[in-house]
Amino acid sequence: MQTSGGGPGPGETRNVIIAIALSAAILFGFEFFYNAPQRARLQAEEQARIEATQPAAEAGGTETPAPSGPVAREQVLAQSAGARIVIDTPEVDGSISLEGARIDDLNLRDYRRTSDPTSGEVTVLAPRAAEFAHDAFFGWEARAGENTATLADANSGWTVAEGARLTPETPVTLTLVAAEGVTIQRTISIDQNYMFTITDVVRNASGAPVSARPFGTVRRMGLPQDYVRNQIVHQGLIGAFGENNNLRQVTYENANKHIRDRGRGRVGADERIEEMQGQGGWFGITDHYWLAAIIPAQNERVSTYFDARSEGATNDYRAAYRGDWREIAPGAEVTYTQHLFAGAKRYELLRDYQADLSIPRFDDAIDWGNFWFLTRPFFQWLLHPLAQIFADWGVVFNFGLAILASTIVIKLLLFPLVYQSFKSMAKMRALAPKMKEVQERYAADKQRQQQEILKLYQTEKINPVAGCVPILLQIPVFYALYKTLSVTIEMRHAPFVGWIHDLSARDPTSIFNLFGLLPFDVPAFLLIGAWPILYGVSMWALQALSPPPTDPVQAQIFRFLPLLFTVMFAAFPAGLVIYWTWSNTLSILQQYVIMRRQGVETQLDTFLAKRFGKASEAGGVK
Structure with a gap:
């Protein structure tokens, strides 16, 4: 110029x-x-803190009312400490609630809330009665004629062996008596990073056949704690699903508009933001740097949807699915395996999961933008490999x-x-x-x-x-x-020489x-x-x-x-x-x-x- x-x-x-x-x-x-x-951060955080967390109807069932108003996460965890399974890995810590087998308490050990290394760990998932509630749960529905009933939902009481502890070396096995003669055995494992594997075995010991199908939901109550509206990076509902597994994104603002339109009668009471039939894919809720996403079996025919509803003083955002019906004869059983990713959107990690589990477009959880043909190669072929070379040499400020x-x-x-x-x-x-x-x-x-x-x-x-x-x-x-600096977690809190800590x-x-x-x-x-x-x-x-x-x-x-x-x-x-x-x-x-x-x-x-x-x-x- x-x-x-x-x-x-x-x-x-x-x-x-x-x-x-x-x-x-x-x-x-x-x-x-x-x-x-960024200057609006404090205002947004204050607004988010005053949002109340209310109960919501689950996919395939209902919930017991939660305490009105937001409660500190630590308080909720303390109240339910006796009904939780500890999660302890090199990358994450937290717990699983035996109520609904909810994965609803997860912190990232290697990421801090600020560039100060003494600040608290980043929290990705939080219990439903707490401030900034965010969780994932999985269940089963049963069909009898035209009617459906839940075999396992967000309120089901699971049992586990005393002292069970989820680590990369020790999976945990939960058991649920779902109906008369029908039991579900759930095995949850986790790898060295952020991928949970959930394997359900549904056994029919009754004298009649059972028709059942799986479902799963990722839910957030209200906006994230550190949410700042930002046009540079997508935050909200996200997934690759439908017949062609195209990437689909709905911001919190668009989800809120859907809620307002429902209240004004512009959309039907049961009309969802988006619903697609297809095979496999993935879906969930993404923040600036974090993602919680369900990955159903990639050979499973699923109905996936995004939805948002007003629940009292806050909004309930959901990405969910229902799978195929399965006919379980008396004395027979069916086994179904799916995955949950909950953690940091590290490029290499997403790319490896995409290849290993055949997840379509999983690394698009990082918002490369409309000019992905510039941003992705710049990061993938130049910036990241160079940073890795300097990291291998032991340089702390490798990205700089x-x-x-x-x-x-x-x-x-x-x-x-x-x-x-x-x-x-x-x-x-x-x-x-x-x-x-x-x-x-x-x-x-x-x-x-x-x-x-x-x-x-x-x-x-x-x-x-x-x-x-x-x-x-x-x-x-x-x-x-600019886009790379804004959206990739590898740049978050990356230091440089002198006074630049991020x-x-x-x-x-x-x-x-x-x-x-x-x-x-x-x-x-x-x-x-x-x-x-x-x-x-x-x-x-x-x-x-x-x-x-x-x-x-x-x-x-x-x-x-x-x-x-x-x-x-x-x-x-x-x-x-x-x-x-x-x-x-x-x-x-x-x-x-x-x-x-x-x-x-x-x-x-x-x-x-x-x-x-x-x-x-x-x-x-x-």
Whole structure:
């Protein structure tokens, strides 16, 4: 953008203004969609905390009323401690409720709520009577003629051997007397990460055949504790199901709209947000970095749906399914195995589960966005492998170095195009005196002025728009890195050298308290940190190497841009600012060398000569 100026004509001025407007629109768009929601975090959390948690009807059954109003999670767990199975693995801790065999208490050992390593563990699942309730449960329905009844639902009382403890080495087996002569034996196992395997054996010891089918539900009562509305990353109902297992996403906001439409009679009382028939797939509820999803048997014909209902003072969000009917003869049994993923959306882990369990599009639980063909390859083929190399070397801030290294790789890949662009810019700068002469000679005839300038371009074999190429090439990289920083958990709380403890968050320092030297906190809107300032300096230096606009209005605009962009970049993730600053630095070195070889003196040469008291000898120019 800063390289596109060259002439004072109205058409050229218009192009410059359009370029600036588009750039500002992009940056203000990121500010609106990313930074503004972050500033609304406290308000959203407070709103979520006052939401009451009420009971809801389960798929295939009803629930015993829960205590009215939200209750602290610890209190609920303490009250039901005697009816729980402990979960203890290297990655998670928590418990399973014997009421409904609900998996409703799960914490992630390796993830903290903040970048402070002493802060509490991230909680993924919480009991239904607690604040921010979020759970998963599985059951069975029975069919008798046109009627159905539940064999196992969210209230069923399961039993387990005393002292049972779920670890990767020790599965647990629960038993339920579902009906007269019908029992269900459920075995739950967990791997070293976040995948539960649930295997049910339904035995019919009655004298009559039983028709039964499985169901499962992932439910959330109210919004997540740390929920901030964010257009960059999808949060809400998600899954890949239906005939073609297409990815389907419904935000909390759209689910709430469905609830309002139901209340106004615009949709039927029993109409769901979405319901599809198909084979296998997966479905659940996703947060920014966490996912709880059911994976039915991939050969199972299922009816999967999303739904949301108002339950008192809060909303009940659900992703659920029902499987095929099974005919169980007297004395016979059926076995059914399904899975539950509850944990962090780590790319490699999702990809491995996708391959090992044949789960369609499971790694799309990470919101790669509509431009997935940019974001996914950028992360999968460049950023993540580079970070893994540095991690293998024992580097703590491996993703920070990966950002720097990826910039070099991109510069090398684009070097042929950028080299020609910089050569054209150097010629444009050398041509500036002749252009100024033409402008002065034909100051009263703008049309003739433009004609003569075009002749100069043709004579010198210069493409005046070639200088825009470096900026245009940076835009897709800018977006890919921004999206990657925003949605991948690998970037969450990823540290860098110095004061940057989270590459996905803004630079926490501010020039207004001398970067922490003065003992007072600075309001968020005054957080203009060291890295954004370094970015502004790099942008100014890059401008100093570019052909200066001869039009005074354009020149004034360009002089103001580094300051404007410094303020806007202050709200961006630190990783993005580091990338752009490093990219500018490499461009400065690259462009300066090219201009020296072309024998062109730059504003940077002039500035350095004035500051250090000696003439610049760039490319032999004195």
